Amino acid sequence: MSDLVTVSNGIHFYRIPTGQLARATSSGFYRPSDRQRTIISDGVQILEISLTDLASAVNDGFRDV
Secondary structure (H helix, E strand, O other): OOOEEEEEOOOOEEEEEHHHHHHHHHOOOEOHHHHOEEEEEOOOOEEEEEHHHHHHHHHOOOEEO
16 A cells, blocks of 8 residues: 555645655645645634644644644
8 A cells, every 4th residue: 555645735635645746746736744834624624724823723623634
């Protein structure tokens, strides 16, 4: 089984095999962690935020996914 990475275009988030990362990047996707960002959820919403905002988001009921 190949390793999976999370990619985003700022709106959509996908888990893809690492072998597809170059193709995803050429289509406008990026790894949030490469931009000092993370993906969070409260069970209803899924959002991408700056790592500097993570502690505040966790205090507001979100979890880092």
